[in-house]
Amino acid sequence: MIRSQNRRLHFQNSINSYTNVKNENNPIPSFNNNSNREVKFYQSRSTLNNELYELWQCNQTSEFIQKTKYKLVNNLQELFRDIFPYIGLYIIGSTVNGFGQCNSELDICLMISHDKLSEYESSYILQKIRDIFQHGEYFRHVKLVKRTFSILILFDLLTSITCNIYLNEAVTIRNTFLMRFYSECDHRLPILINTIKYWASKINLKQRIHNSFNGYCLTLMCIYYLQIAVSPSPIVPRFNELLSINKFDKNIDIRKLNLYNTIDLAKIWISTNVTVEVADLFIGFLKFYAIDFDFPNYVISIRTGRKMNKRELNNEIDRINRYVVIEEPLIGTNLASDISTDKIYQELIEIFRTTYNKVSSTHRLTSL
Numbered sequence: 001m002i003r004s005q006n007r008r009l010h011f012q013n014s015i016n017s018y019t020n021v022k023n024e025n026n027p028i029p030s031f032n033n034n035s036n037r038e039v040k041f042y043q044s045r046s047t048l049n050n051e052l053y054e055l056w057q058c059n060q061t062s063e064f065i066q067k068t069k070y071k072l073v074n075n076l077q078e079l080f081r082d083i084f085p086y087i088g089l090y091i092i093g094s095t096v097n098g099f100g101q102c103n104s105e106l107d108i109c110l111m112i113s114h115d116k117l118s119e120y121e122s123s124y125i126l127q128k129i130r131d132i133f134q135h136g137e138y139f140r141h142v143k144l145v146k147r148t149f150s151i152l153i154l155f156d157l158l159t160s161i162t163c164n165i166y167l168n169e170a171v172t173i174r175n176t177f178l179m180r181f182y183s184e185c186d187h188r189l190p191i192l193i194n195t196i197k198y199w200a201s202k203i204n205l206k207q208r209i210h211n212s213f214n215g216y217c218l219t220l221m222c223i224y225y226l227q228i229a230v231s232p233s234p235i236v237p238r239f240n241e242l243l244s245i246n247k248f249d250k251n252i253d254i255r256k257l258n259l260y261n262t263i264d265l266a267k268i269w270i271s272t273n274v275t276v277e278v279a280d281l282f283i284g285f286l287k288f289y290a291i292d293f294d295f296p297n298y299v300i301s302i303r304t305g306r307k308m309n310k311r312e313l314n315n316e317i318d319r320i321n322r323y324v325v326i327e328e329p330l331i332g333t334n335l336a337s338d339i340s341t342d343k344i345y346q347e348l349i350e351i352f353r354t355t356y357n358k359v360s361s362t363h364r365l366t367s368l
Helices: 002-019 047-058 063-081 119-134 170-185 188-202 205-209 215-228 239-245 259-266 278-292 342-362
Strands: 088-092 106-111 139-146 150-156 161-167
Touching (some): 047 188, 063 161, 119 150, 119 161, 170 188, 170 239, 278 342
Parallel strands (some): 106 161
């Protein structure tokens, strides 16, 4: 009983020490989800290339939807300030990372402490927030779900938007702006990611392989391919090249970072490999993972952006993993650890091979 009381007291003190420091940087970004890089859209001789540009344009988030999301975020921020006066509320995920689609849900992260919260502490706070929302007249379907960490999900009646609320997951904030950086590096990347997500949805890849093999895994696979496999030079930089500026250092208090110059930072990177069309990149992506990449021996790592042998990994389980290792660039975990049987692994490879054979022979999006 005494231990439990001490834990709650320590927890409350850590919250107080955090919320007593005002966050000078407005955590709600004002920029649009769509890339600010100029998109050179022109009629190509390649039918597939034209189809991929048109698909991307159709999937862009409208200005109305984006403004509606920000309206909900502002309303939630006012509500949360009544509970924690200096709480940090950050929009995360596809709404602002440059890879969003018109059907993307709204994800936000509440930062109430610089210290890592235990699962007990996170669940306790989210349960209290859930109880408040369940009695509100404008929220429906409020529920707390446990995945890798606890998430509070709600549906807002005023905006008709589903919102996922995370608590004190600073890595998701850094990750969002890392992805935003990459989306701004080259105008072809958001179009390519949109195509890959469309393909994955079309063939039910997530259900066929594993629910954890999601759009983020595919995004990292795509970035890695652009780092290592496109001649004559990389289209996007290695993550290690960015660490010197400390923007994504996990040890720095998130409140002390100016996360809103990500777009300007990306302008520093100038790819000299500008002639390859998106259609060729998509076919190359499929070929790379269907034929060229040695999954049993190498790691998909945008951190290093090079051929990285599994023997270099610190985690022994990943070192002897015979299947897929996709390294999370910020914390180093394997995002594909659930691909743990030869049957699932072989199905993944066969999916890539089948799609590659179809698209490379027809050069049509309809072949998917």
